[in-house]
Amino acid sequence: MSASRRRFSQEFKDELAREVIDTSKPVVEVAKAYGVGPETLRRWVMKYRESHGGTETDLSVSERARLKELERENQELRAEAAFLKKGGLVLCKGSTVVAKYEFIDSQKNTPGATDPVWKMCLWLAVSTSGFYDWLSRPRSATAARRQVLAVRIRYFFEAADGTYGYRRIHADLAAEGTACSPELVRSIMRAEELVPCQPRPFRVTTNAGADGVAVVPDLVKRDFTADRPGVKFVGDITYIHTWQGFIYLATVIDCYSKKVVGWSISDHMRTELVVDALKNAARTTHVETGAVFHSDRGSVYTSATFRDLVINLAMRSSMGRTGVCWDNSLAESFFGALKNERVYRTVYATKQQAKRDVIRYIEGFYNSRRRHSALNYRRPNEVHYSYQQPAMAA
Template identity: 40%
Template sequence: MSYLCKKLGVSRSSFYEWVNRDTTPTESRHEILTGQVITAFAQSNGVAGYRKVTAALAREGFPVDRKTVAGIMNALGLISPAAQRAFRVANRRSRRTLDPVDLLLRDFSSLTPGAIMVGDITYVRTHEGWLYVATVIDLASRSVLGHASGATMPTRLIVRAMQMAIETGHVKPGAIFHSDHGVQYRSKQFRRYCGRNGIRQSMGAKMECWDNAAAETFFSKLKGERLNWLTFTTRKAAAAEVTSYITHFNTARLHHTLDYATPAEKLAELTLTAA
């Protein structure tokens, strides 16, 4: 009982006085359950949440609603360290600006070049450590309009990739840029950058890779057709290979979703049609 008394902040004498006092049948049942909850929590070394405590009681032949267990644990302050951290993270998230909504809803069929772009970040293994690569891809032509690489992946990495895309002259005013919920894409710095350049942000649902499938498909081709077959001693060598593949992808690789035209050919065709 020493651990429990210390956890609850009461003396042992007070605890036994509370156990032995007169109670009603309802109070008695609640106190028995409270004792069982305390014991199950203590047996987990103070790390179990209310779901695991409920499951532990059920295994011991004491089925009880998990909301009841949650209420008892909350009243006693029996909160695991992991739950405390999760609460602090959730509390921080509740105070931040809401993420952009999904403007695509998995519709990757744009026919206007520079109107909708997608992007993501991937990593390449080298003997020096990871090389991070960010891309900006035009959805209509599947051309990689912008890319950037570096030893770290701060927000300026995706800003550099977007700046390269803008400098091609193909990004239209009011263009949509769709990404996942990476911290770089949610940052105030990137939001301000997009706002200054007339770009509307869009994000799919969290933990749903299919919502950004067009961007991730390019990385699967980059790695499957080129990088997975090579070993890089330096980040510089890996970055050069990434740039080489992007040039090949844009100008020489036939794309089945473009009726086997290259992205560069499709971009030129759509740009001419739009003009």
């Protein structure tokens, strides 16, 4: 059975026809405002004219001239408003004359542009002759350098998947031998509208079980630094949503290099999850006798199975206070970066897709490529594996 057609009262049809006639609005505009087809509205207008004399009321010569003048002024105001709206997206309050000239030049060369240069200059309150004088000048060395820097900055921004701010991009430029100040990078990024993804505060904590450790000292006391690898580690758990349900990620991070030295991903949050993460860390990196493993007081970390593993690895347990995220802020910081830079920007249809993406982030980006602010914008792998070089040289 075919769908029923929309029906309109005669009063509604006449009202729309009168609006078109009385206001001289385009048929398309009125039709769109009321959700009817333009051709349908044109038929209504024609029938209305036929039933009400067929012609509009005659206007005097002066009235017609005045109407044309008003229509012209209306078009001018519309064009000016549209131009200034575009300018508002690029030009900020107090923009320099040169910045306005650059905007006019960009609009002048836009395909389909109809606004003459003298009007754009008038709307932005700058001199037309000044614009043409500026246009005829050779490009300055400063402008040329900014353009070259903008290309490199965009390259590093896109290479980091839009996660880098101006400090990390400045570190990339410095590493390749390009000399510039952080503030210049910041200025160019603002001009190029390169805005890195922003963090979202969110935290779900776990609590110690009834059979948890009564007293485990905090051996870290918010000092997440170390003088060498393998002496101080932090661990934590987070969850990631997929269309098939949650997956859980447990990590072990070396405080010296901030490298994720061990991780485990599963669809459960049982003790095996954190056990596997710590075992993986012990297999892939050196763990000194008496090394500290710090975590929160979640039930998986206070379980007998996990405590036995810590003892067997000749490590010492350390725990922050319940519900105080700053006591394990290094682990929290990593999860914040993971969620902000990858998870919140992705929709995972399956658990396997999420698992692969998280592994790719940890091993393919965070450890090997991402510049860490606490490492003077060096990379975790770079710091972790370069530690022995001074000792070998000595």
